[in-house]
Amino acid sequence: MEKQNDTICALATAAGKGGVSVIRVSGPQAPAFCRKLTGDTPEPRQVSLSKFHAASGELIDSGLSIFFPGPRSFTGEDVCEFHCHGSPVVVDQLLARLVEFGARLARPGEFSERAFLNDKLDLTQAEAIADLIDSSTVQAARHAVRSLQGDFSRLIRNLVAQVIELRVYVEASIDFADEEIDFLASGNILARLQALVSAVDLTLAQAKTGSLLREGLRVVIAGAPNVGKSTLLNALCGQEVAIVTPIPGTTRDMLQREINLDGIVVHLTDTAGLRQSDDPVESEGILRARKALAEADHVLLLVDAANVDDFQSLPVWQEFAALPLHQLTVVFNKIDLHQMPPMIQPATVPQKLFLSASTRAGLDLLKQHLKNCAGLTPATDGGFMARRRHLVALAGAKESLKQAIHCLEDLKAGELVAEELRNVQKQLDEITGKFTTDDLLGAIFSSFCIGK
Numbered sequence: 001m002e003k004q005n006d007t008i009c010a011l012a013t014a015a016g017k018g019g020v021s022v023i024r025v026s027g028p029q030a031p032a033f034c035r036k037l038t039g040d041t042p043e044p045r046q047v048s049l050s051k052f053h054a055a056s057g058e059l060i061d062s063g064l065s066i067f068f069p070g071p072r073s074f075t076g077e078d079v080c081e082f083h084c085h086g087s088p089v090v091v092d093q094l095l096a097r098l099v100e101f102g103a104r105l106a107r108p109g110e111f112s113e114r115a116f117l118n119d120k121l122d123l124t125q126a127e128a129i130a131d132l133i134d135s136s137t138v139q140a141a142r143h144a145v146r147s148l149q150g151d152f153s154r155l156i157r158n159l160v161a162q163v164i165e166l167r168v169y170v171e172a173s174i175d176f177a178d179e180e181i182d183f184l185a186s187g188n189i190l191a192r193l194q195a196l197v198s199a200v201d202l203t204l205a206q207a208k209t210g211s212l213l214r215e216g217l218r219v220v221i222a223g224a225p226n227v228g229k230s231t232l233l234n235a236l237c238g239q240e241v242a243i244v245t246p247i248p249g250t251t252r253d254m255l256q257r258e259i260n261l262d263g264i265v266v267h268l269t270d271t272a273g274l275r276q277s278d279d280p281v282e283s284e285g286i287l288r289a290r291k292a293l294a295e296a297d298h299v300l301l302l303v304d305a306a307n308v309d310d311f312q313s314l315p316v317w318q319e320f321a322a323l324p325l326h327q328l329t330v331v332f333n334k335i336d337l338h339q340m341p342p343m344i345q346p347a348t349v350p351q352k353l354f355l356s357a358s359t360r361a362g363l364d365l366l367k368q369h370l371k372n373c374a375g376l377t378p379a380t381d382g383g384f385m386a387r388r389r390h391l392v393a394l395a396g397a398k399e400s401l402k403q404a405i406h407c408l409e410d411l412k413a414g415e416l417v418a419e420e421l422r423n424v425q426k427q428l429d430e431i432t433g434k435f436t437t438d439d440l441l442g443a444i445f446s447s448f449c450i451g452k
C-alpha cells in the first residue's frame with residue numbers, strides 16, 4: 001500500500017444539488033487546511049460556524065466546520081469536515097481550494113481504506129459500510145449494520161482463536177516425535193477438529209444467507225435442446241422474454257432476468273441447449289452455458305418427462321457429473337403430455353420436480369422449492385451481511401480442516417495436520433483482513449464510491 005502521509009479530500013455526500021453538502025478531509029495537514037480555508041484554528045470535536053474564502057479573499061460560502069483529531073476519527077487520522085450549501089459549484093470551489101493547499105482528491109473507498117489500515121475497522125466492517133449504503137431492502141440493511149457492528153468479525157475471530165489453540169498443541173506434539181500420535185490422541189485433537197468443522201459449517205450457513213441478501217440467488221436453467229427451458233423462463237417471469245419454437249437450438253445467447261420471490265432476488269439464466277453442434281454461434285452459446293453452470297448457486301436441469309426412468313443415461317447428464325448434487329434439481333417438464341401430476345421429490349438425490357412449463361402446472365412448487373433452496377427464513381433474521389469472497393474463504397477453511405482430519409486419522413502425520421491448520425487460519429484471517437494482499441485490498445476498496 002502506498003504511504004499515507006498525504007492529505008486527501010472528497011465530497012462525502014451524494015453529488016448534485018441538495019440542502020447541504022459535506023466535504024471530508026483526512027491526513028496530517030487537515031487542521032492546517034481548515035485554518036487556511038476558514039481563518040480559524042479548529043476546536044477538537046466542536047462545530048464551528050465558518051466562512052470559506054477564495055484565494056482572492058472573496059467569500060465562497062459560509063457553513064460549518066468540525067475537526068476530529070486522530071486517532072479518534074473515522075480514518076484514525078486528523079479529519080476535518082466542512083458542511084456547505086449543497087451546490088455543485090460551491091463544492092467544486094472548495095475542493096479546488098483544498099487541492100491548492102496541497103490536498104489530493106481521494107480515490108474511491110480511500111477513507112474506508114485508511115480506516116482499515118489504521119485498525120479502525122476490519123475488512124468485513126469496511127465492506128459492510130459499502131453494503132449498507134447499497135442495500136435495497138430493510139432486511140439487507142439490518143444485516144449490513146450487524147456486520148458493521150462487528151458481529152461477523154467476532155464469529156471469525158472466535159474461530160481463529162480455536163484454530164490457534166489447536167495449532168499450539170499440534171506443533172508442540174511434533175517435538176515429541178516418538179510419542180507424537182499418543183500426544184495428539186491425549187489432546188483429543190480429533191474431536192476438537194470435528195467440532196471446528198461444525199462451527200465453520202454453521203458460520204458458512206449464516207454467511208450464505210447474508211450473501212444471498214446482497215447478491216441474490218443465481219439459478220441457471222439448463223438441459224438438452226427443446227426440453228422447454230425458454231418456456232420455463234417465460235413462465236417464471238410471467239412474460240414472454242425468450243423466443244420459444246419447436247426448432248432445437250433456438251436459444252443461442254444467454255437470457256437473464258431477475259424475479260423477486262417474496263423479497264429474495266433470483267437471477268434466472270436461460271441457456272443454449274447442451275449438445276454437440278457445428279454451428280459456431282450455437283457452440284459459443286453452449287460454451288457460455290457451461291460457464292454459467294459453473295457459477296450458479298442452483299441449477300435446474302430440465303428433462304422431458306418421457307425420460308423419467310432413463311435420464312441418467314442421457315448425454316446431457318454427463319455435463320452434471322462434476323456438479324455438487326445439492327445444487328441441482330432435475331425438473332421433468334411436459335408432464336401434460338404424459339398425464340402425470342405435478343409433484344416434488346425433495347429427498348431423492350438429485351432432487352426431482354415434475355411440472356409443465358406451458359400449462360404452468362407445478363410452477364408454484366418450483367417457486368417454493370427455490371425459496372427453500374435460498375434458505376431464507378424468518379429464523380435466519382439475526383444474521384449478518386456477507387460476500388462471496390467470505391463464502392469462498394469459509395469453504396476453503398472447512399476443506400483444510402477436513403484435510404487435517406484425514407492427515408491425523410489416516411496418515412497419522414502431525415506435521416501435515418499443523419500445515420493444514422496454518423491454511424485454515426490464513427483463510428479465516430483473509431475474511432477480516434488480518435491476512436491480505438494488496439491486490440485483494442485494491443479490488444475491494446476500488447469498488448466503493450468516492451468519499452466513502
Ligand SMILES: Nc1nc2c(ncn2[C@@H]2O[C@H](COP(=O)(O)OP(=O)(O)O)[C@@H](O)[C@H]2O)c(=O)[nH]1
Binds near residue numbers: 226248251273356359
Ligand atoms: N406440451 C408441452 N410442450 C412444451 C412444454 N414446455 C415447452 N414445450 C414446447 O417445447 C418446444 C421447445 O420449447 P423451448 O422452450 O423453446 O425449449 P428450449 O429449447 O429448451 O428452450 C416448444 O414447442 C414449446 O412450446 C410443456 O410443458 N408441455
Ligand SMILES: [Mg+2]
Binds near residue numbers: 229271
Ligand atoms: Mg430455448
